[in-house]
Amino acid sequence: MAFRSRKRTSTGEFVNDGDQPKRMKTETTNNNAAPDSPRIDSNGDPYWEISRMRRVTISTFRGKTMVNIREYYEKDGQELPGKKGISMPMDQYAAFVNLLPGIEAVLRENGQSVPRPNYDDTIGQSDGCDDEDQGEAGSDPENPTSPKNDEAATSNGEEEEE
Numbered sequence: 464m465a466f467r468s469r470k471r472t473s474t475g476e477f478v479n480d481g482d483q484p485k486r487m488k489t490e491t492t493n494n495n496a497a498p499d500s501p502r503i504d505s506n507g508d509p510y511w512e513i514s515r516m517r518r519v520t521i522s523t524f525r526g527k528t529m530v531n532i533r534e535y536y537e538k539d540g541q542e543l544p545g546k547k548g549i550s551m552p553m554d555q556y557a558a559f560v561n562l563l564p565g566i567e568a569v570l571r572e573n574g575q576s577v578p579r580p581n582y583d584d585t586i587g588q589s590d591g592c593d594d595e596d597q598g599e600a601g602s603d604p605e606n607p608t609s610p611k612n613d614e615a616a617t618s619n620g621e622e623e624e625e
Contacts, residue, residue, distance in 0.1 A: 505541075516542075522550075530556040 501509035501521075510520040513532075520531040533548025551559065567577050 524550070528553050 501511055504510050508520050508522040510518045512518055516535045518533060518535060522529050522531055529550050529552055531548060531550045534545040535542045536545050570577055
């Protein structure tokens with residue numbers, strides 16, 4: 464019976480060791496306190512966590528800016544990018560953003576609600592992003608340099624030719 468009591472003692476010590484990883488998980492959760500502010504990965508690229516093992520990362524590949532939406536896995540204490548994900552160049556990302564109102568409308572028809580982002584509260588946005596948002600909200604027909612008007616002119620010209 465004395466042997467069993469020693470096992471119980473060692474089991475108690477093991478439980479104490481188990482508390483330390485729980486503290487690490489708590490610290491990781493505290494890092495998610497400000498989801499709008501980007502964090503920096505090991506390559507120096509800014510990223511935002513969608514969920515525990517999914518991220519949106521802005522990176523540069525061969526001189527082109529890419530938006531990566533990817534799953535990650537943990538190996539040897541490091542989070543590494545997995546196979547599941549997509550890496551979009553800026554033109555594809557812009558096309559995706561333009562599709563979002565239609566996607567949101569279909570989701571609404573199916574009874575799903577998606578919270579709307581508040582672009583005014585975004586930290587660190589450049590003036591170019593703000594101008595683009597203003598152009599989309601109320602496209603100015605007198606401003607031919609507006610990105611919205613450039614797209615409309617391009618798409619109208621293509622439609623007339625077909």
